[in-house]
Structure formats: structure tokens, C-alpha cells
Amino acid sequence: MTSSSTNSQEDARSIPTDDVLSETRIVLASQWKLIWWKFRKHRLAMFAGLVTLFLYTLAIFAEFFAPYLPQTYSAAHTHLPPPNIHFFKITDDGWRFYPHVNGYKVKVDPESYKRTYVIDKEISYPFGLFVNGEEYSLFGIFTMNMRLIGAKHAGDPVYLFGTDRLGRDVLSRTIYGTRISMSVGLVGVGLSLLLGVILGGISGYYGGFVDNLIQRTIEILRSLPTIPLWMGLSAAIPLTWHPISVYFAITIILSLIGWTSLAREVRGRFLSLKTEDFVIAARLDGVSEIQIIVRHMAPSMTSHIIASVTLAIPGMILAETALSFLGIGLRPPIVSWGVLLQEAQNVRSIATAPWLLFPGIAVVVAVLAMNFLGDGLRDAADPYQT
Numbered sequence: 001m002t003s004s005s006t007n008s009q010e011d012a013r014s015i016p017t018d019d020v021l022s023e024t025r026i027v028l029a030s031q032w033k034l035i036w037w038k039f040r041k042h043r044l045a046m047f048a049g050l051v052t053l054f055l056y057t058l059a060i061f062a063e064f065f066a067p068y069l070p071q072t073y074s075a076a077h078t079h080l081p082p083p084n085i086h087f088f089k090i091t092d093d094g095w096r097f098y099p100h101v102n103g104y105k106v107k108v109d110p111e112s113y114k115r116t117y118v119i120d121k122e123i124s125y126p127f128g129l130f131v132n133g134e135e136y137s138l139f140g141i142f143t144m145n146m147r148l149i150g151a152k153h154a155g156d157p158v159y160l161f162g163t164d165r166l167g168r169d170v171l172s173r174t175i176y177g178t179r180i181s182m183s184v185g186l187v188g189v190g191l192s193l194l195l196g197v198i199l200g201g202i203s204g205y206y207g208g209f210v211d212n213l214i215q216r217t218i219e220i221l222r223s224l225p226t227i228p229l230w231m232g233l234s235a236a237i238p239l240t241w242h243p244i245s246v247y248f249a250i251t252i253i254l255s256l257i258g259w260t261s262l263a264r265e266v267r268g269r270f271l272s273l274k275t276e277d278f279v280i281a282a283r284l285d286g287v288s289e290i291q292i293i294v295r296h297m298a299p300s301m302t303s304h305i306i307a308s309v310t311l312a313i314p315g316m317i318l319a320e321t322a323l324s325f326l327g328i329g330l331r332p333p334i335v336s337w338g339v340l341l342q343e344a345q346n347v348r349s350i351a352t353a354p355w356l357l358f359p360g361i362a363v364v365v366a367v368l369a370m371n372f373l374g375d376g377l378r379d380a381a382d383p384y385q386t
Contacts (some may be wrong), residue, residue, distance in 0.1 A: 038380040045376020051369040059179040063136040066172035067150035067158065070335045072134065074157060074167035079353045080104065081117060082162040089124070100124040101158055125156040162355040164343050173335050174359050180336035182366065184251055185316035189309050191255035192316075196262030197305065201293055203263065204270025211267075218260045229257065230319070234328040243334040250329050254319050262308055269301045307381045311374035314367040321363050337363050 040046060058065050083101035090096075103123025107116045133147040133154070151158035161171035203214040233253045237246055273279060274297070282292050317337075323329025324338025325345070332339060340359040344350050350357065 035377075035380045039376055042376040042379060044372050045379075048369040048372035048376065051365065052373055055178055055182055055366055055369070058175055059182045061138070062176050062179050063138055064144070064146070065148050066169075066175040067133065067147055067160070068169045068172040069134050069136065070168070070173045070176040071333065072168065072172070074163070076167070077157050077159065077163050078165055078167045079115070080157065080159055080163040080167070081353070082160060082355050083158075084119065085160070086124075098124075098126060099128055100126045101160075103157075125158050126152045127156075127158045127160075128152050161358050162353065164353070164356060165349075170340075170355060170358055173340055174337070174362055176335045177337045177340050177359055178362065178366075180247065180330065180334060181317055181320060181338070181363070184247070184254070184320045184336070185313040185370075188251050188254040188258060188316040188320075189312050191252065192259040192262060192312065193305065193309055195255065195259035197266055197298065199259070200263035200266030201270055201298065204267035205274055205289070205293060205297070207271075214263070215267075218263060221257065221260050226257070227322075230323055231326075231328050234323060243331065246330060247334060250320060250323065254316050258312060258316060258319075262305075262312065265304070265308055266301070269304065270297060273297050273300060304378075304381050307374055307378035310370060310377050314370040314374075317363065317366055317370070 083104075085099070085101055087097060087099050088095050089098035089100065101124070103120045103125060104117040105120045107118055108114070109116070127150060129149055131147055131150045131152055132145050133150045135143060135145045138144055149160075159169045159171070161169070161174065164170060164173070199214050203211045230253070233256075234250070237249050241249070270293075279292060279296060282296050287296075320329060320336065321338035321341065324331075324336055325341045327342065330336050330339055337359040341357075341363075344353075344356040344360070
């Protein structure tokens, strides 16, 4: 009896507990799996990641999501305010699901000739999902006319975010602006990442004269006032350049200015890593310095680089928006959030058409989403930290 009870106690002790299983699971997990486990606990960062994914989806498929082409205008509907959206309509059979907006009557002040719009409840323009609209080319390959949302009848003035001074749909132009503004941040940070990792890695690994030269260059760049530097570099772009050339020039300008912070971070990490045991062992084993940097040191800080890049993208977006808003960045006919905000540069425009600030709301949402996402990635980059 005693022997059987002793055996049962030993069997119970041999069964791993939940804590032991959890600890074993953590020890055996890869670095990326540990990062994901910690990141998904950060609910705000997860939500921000979904918002960021949605914005980049808008950027890729802007033609499908936008109700109109960005250059489409209606001279009869200039500065048309956002309409009241109705989803139901009263009929003889009762309430019926009927998404629509009311029409407008135009009144002109005989003294100031100012046009005002008065809602006409007798006129309604239905809209819906997956409707046929203006023809467009998706990725330059597929010719389509289906849009996610828009007027059910071609020609109906369904402008959900209102129109600008030329009668162009603000919602459509904001969606198209997502493509330029979000890609400037992505491409600009990609170039900054390349410069920051290479120059910061060389500076931290070799030290000496090379380190001093790179660090003094960084200090000079960081000491220059930002706005005058942007204005000087942007002034060097000829006005006759094609808009696409201007786009790439602005991206390169932002990258040349934005790599210094990342280079400092990479240098600090390399200074601490080059005395680690695995680096010394690789050096004693005859591994070349390039292989030590690329295969051993750089991968050990990949998660930190990703977090830094995510936090740098909002700065690039704000920089492009500020440059374009001041008229020294991207120019029409390119559509970006900064270019669109040029329409709201004075108090009179804002007082007359406050809906022209909708692209500014898009900037705020994008920057907040990227910042929250970057904070979550930065916290998850050290998965062993509690």
C-alpha cells in the first residue's frame, strides 16, 4: 500500500506542470515567435497595425476605393459641402433600406455673388457598394470600372466628403493622396535604413578615424535648421521636372536628412555587440569582418531596427506634408495629403469650406497609427523583458 502510494506520488511529480510547459515553450521558441507573442498582447498596437494595413491597402487599390478619378471635376458643384447621408426611405410599404443623399439648390447672393447650397429633400441620389463608375486602369494592366462605393446612376453628384474649389471630390483625392504620402514615408525610410545601417555599422564596428568622421558628419547634419535646409534642397529641383521626378527627388531629400538618428542607434548597438563572446568567437574562427557584420551582428538587432523604422515613417509623412503644404515639396498634378492641404492655407478657405481639412485628419490618423504600432514593436523587440 505504501509502495503504490509512493509510486503515484512519483508519477505525479514526473508530470510537467503548466508553468514548466510554458517555460519550456518560451525557451524553445524562436526570437520572432517571442516577439509576436508579446506584440499581440499590446491591443492598441494591434489595432494600430490594422489601421496601418488598411491605409496601405487604400494606397495600393486607390482606383477601386475612390468614387471618382482625382482629376474629375464638376463646375456646377464647387465647394459643395458634405451631404447628409440617409440609409432608409419612407415608402407606401413602410421603411425601406435605400442609401442616398439629398440634392441641393443653389442660391446666389445678389450683392456678393456668393453661392450657397440649400438642401432639397425632394431630390435624392442613391449610392451603394460595388457600383460601376468611371473607367480606370488597375496597375496599368486591368481596365475596370467597378468601384467600392459611389453613385448608382452615372452623373449623380454623390460627394460624401464634399468638393473643392474646382468641384473635385475630396474623398477621392484624399484616397489617392494616401498612395503618395504613405509611399514617401515607406520609400524614404527604406533609403534612410540603408544609409543608417551601413554607416552606423561601419562607425560602431571599426571606430577610430572612420567613427570620428561619420559622427562629425551626423552632428553637422543634425545641427542644420530643418526648414531652411528643406527649402534650400527643394529650391534646387527645377520647376520643369516631371512630377514623378519631383516625387523621387523629395524622397531622396527626406532620406538624406532622416538617416542620422538610426545611424546613431546602430552605432551604439554595434559598440556593445563587438565585445560579445559570439563575435569574438567568430573572429577567432577566421570569419571575415563582412560576414561578422552581416551574418552575426546585424541579425541580432533586426527587431530593434524594425521598431526604429516603424517610428521613423510618421516623421517622413509629416515632413512630406509640411514641404508640400509650404509649396516647396510635391506640386500638382501630383495628389498627396500635403498638396491637398494647400487648399486650406488661409482662414477664408477654412471658414468657407472646412471639409478641405479632411486630408489633415488622414495625416493625424496615419501618424498616430504608425506611432502606436512602433511603440508596440519596440516593446516586443525585447521579448524577455517583463
